[in-house]
Amino acid sequence: MNKQKLLASIPAINDFLAAKKAEKIIKKYSRARFLKILRKELEEIREMILTEGVEIAQKKLEVSEVLNSVLKKLESEEEKGVKKVINAGGVILHTNLGRSLLAENALKKVEEVAGGYSTLEFDLESGSRGYRYNRIKQLLKDLTGAESAVVVNNNAAAVMLVLSSISEAKEVIIARGEMVEIGGSFRVPEVMESSGAILKEVGSTNKVYLKDYLDAVSEKTGALLKVHTSNYRIQGFTHSVSAEEMVEAAHQHDLPVIEDLGSGILFDLSKYGLPGEPTVQEGIAAGIDILTFSGDKLLGGPQSGIIVGRDKYISQIEQHPLMRALRVDKMTLAALEETLKLYYNLEEALQKIPTLRLLTEKTKNVRNRAEKLKSKIETPAGVNLKIIESEAKVGGGAYPLSTFKSYALAVDTGNLSTDKFVYRLRQLKTPVIARIQAGEAIFDLKTIPEKQLDQLAFSINKILAEVF
Structure with a gap:
């Protein structure tokens, strides 16, 4: 059959709409989506016919065959977007996988306020409009020792808002070694530029002294900025200026000190085997005027940028026009409030906030889970399993040089491509994210x-059964 006859044999849109199968597809996915995919499918068929040297089977032009293809594409499209995954990669705060897991009480509160009306901006005492940040402000004041606090949608937004409010069109002095990239190619100098502040870098990559800051101070100076290098370390021949030194010098010139603490943490985890990290409370005690940090990293809450500090500056920030553009919604506030409430009892926080629980968990518990998983795997001929020691990571730009001793199930797939095995696991309805190491698929039980465990074992067994 020549090309013209093939083109003429393509069924009309009404032929497809008249089919019983089309009726079922439309009921599930809507007429608009059905027609969009159908027209795209027919256009692809026309292109195939018109392409030199391409032959197309007559069967492919039948209404039922085209509808089968349309259905598959709609099903595939439906599976795209944000979905739950099983993280067997061993990175606790995996940025690409959504960072921190919310505590159960935070999840319940989100469901409660999202599924109904709430007191987001309503004062029950007066019966009039309230302020959405009142409760979160009190919680953060109690927990950090700050005079005031406010929250925006992430830490980059927090830094930009602070600089816009306090130092727009003024110079902000920062050490060269602290001009970090915070992920996704967003860099502190670019955030500063977007805020309207003027970058004034001092010192060298590895060394900065108080004199460097003081020599840069002029009538154009708006603030001193300190950025905690939470996602990398400069080691060896180095020197930095402490928060206390910066504060004392800056206040002599009536200038505020701003600190971007990055991942942020409310208490010292060093007794659990992690290196010491500066806490939010220590920054406030040192006299830092405005301090920003993330809510969805070491704090263990939802994505947010938390700003704490002196009331005179927080009030300025709250009045800035950008504040409304960057404010958080009821679900974020609900989750953050419930997470922060757990910090009044540290032992409770360690047990109920998943991020803290994973960071402080005993290694023997991870080993036990690895053994349980191994016992649930049905091993086909040619596949070998073993429990190995592994190294889990914090992730999320926190503790960049630290790893945890962990345990993992290593799967040697023999003649089967490990890449293919791991790929197939990612294509499941609930994808499994594993890593490859020394040619084996590694399932780290830390995360x-x-x-x-049962769902992960089922997924591994399913793919092994399909490919062997």
Whole structure:
């Protein structure tokens, strides 16, 4: 059959709409989506016919065959977007996988306020409009020792808002070694530029002294900025200026000190085997005027940028026009409030906030989960399993030089491509994210809770059965 006859044999849109199968597809996915994919499918068929040297089977032009293809594409499209995954990669705060896991009480509160009306901006005492940040402000004041606080949608936004409010069109002095990239190619100098502040860098990459800051101070100076290098370290021949030194010098010139603490943490984790990290409370105690940090990293809450500090500056920030553009919604506030409430009892926080629980968990518990997972795997001929020691990471730009001793299940797939095996796991309805090491598929149990063991075992068994 020549090309013209093939083109003429393509069924009309009404032929497809008249089919019983089309009716079912439309009921599930809507007429608009059905027609969009159908027209695209027919256009592809026309292109195939018109392409030199391409032959197309007559069967492919039948209404039922075209509808089968349309259905598959709609099903595939439906599976795209944000979905739950099983993180067997061993990175606790995996930025690409959504960072911190919310505590159960935070999840319940989100469901409660999202599914109904709430007191987001309503004062029950007066019966009139309230302020959405009142409760979060009190919680952060109690927990950090700051005079005031406010929250925006992430830490980059927090830094930009602070600089816009306090130092727009003024110079902000920062050490060269602290001009970090915070992920996704967003860099502190670019955030500063977007805020309207003027970057004034001092010192060298590895050394900065108080004199460097003081020599840069002029009538054009708006603030001194300190950025905690939470996602990398400069080691060896180095020198930095402490928060206390910066504060004392800056206040002599009536200038504020701003600190971007990055991942942020409310208490010292060093007794759990992690290196010491500056806490939010220490920054406030040192006299830092405005301090910003993330809510969805070491704090263990939802994505947010938390700003704490002196009331005179927080009030300025709250009045800035950008504040409304960057404010958080009811679900974020609900989750953050419930997370912060747990910090009044540290032992409770360690147990109920998943990020803290994973960071402080005993290694023997991870080993036990690895053994349980191994016992649930049905091993085909040619596949070998073993429990190995592994190194889990914090991730999320926190503790860049630290790893945890962990345990993992290593799967040697023999003649089967490990890449293919791991790829197939990612294509499941609930994808499994594993890593490849020395040619084996590695399932690190540090990031697998007990309640996910059966589902993970089922997923591994399913793919092994399909490919062997």
